[in-house]
Amino acid sequence: MAISKSLQDLREMARARTEEIEDAGASIGHHLSDAAHAAAERARSTGTLVARRANQGVHEVQDQISHHPLAAAFVAIGVGFVLAALTLRRR
DSSP, X not given: XXXXXXXXXXHHHHHHHHHHHHHHHHHHHHHHHHHHHHHHHHHHHHHHHHHHHHHHHXXXXXXXXXXXXXXXXXXXXXXXXXXXXXXXXHX
């Protein structure tokens, strides 16, 4: 009878520990989900900020080109020559 009682106590303890482990796993899963959502939101807002700044940069370049077309053409020609020289050196 004492062995039966000990086995019953062990089963109850194992069941209680299993429930504690399941609860801890659920809690960890919840925290990981929250962290993933927060990281996704930060990435989304950073992407939006980068896109906005890139768009501003494009508009600034367009404004500079429209205000100084001759200088822009010379810069473009210069960049083309530099890129061509770099490409030809590698071959």
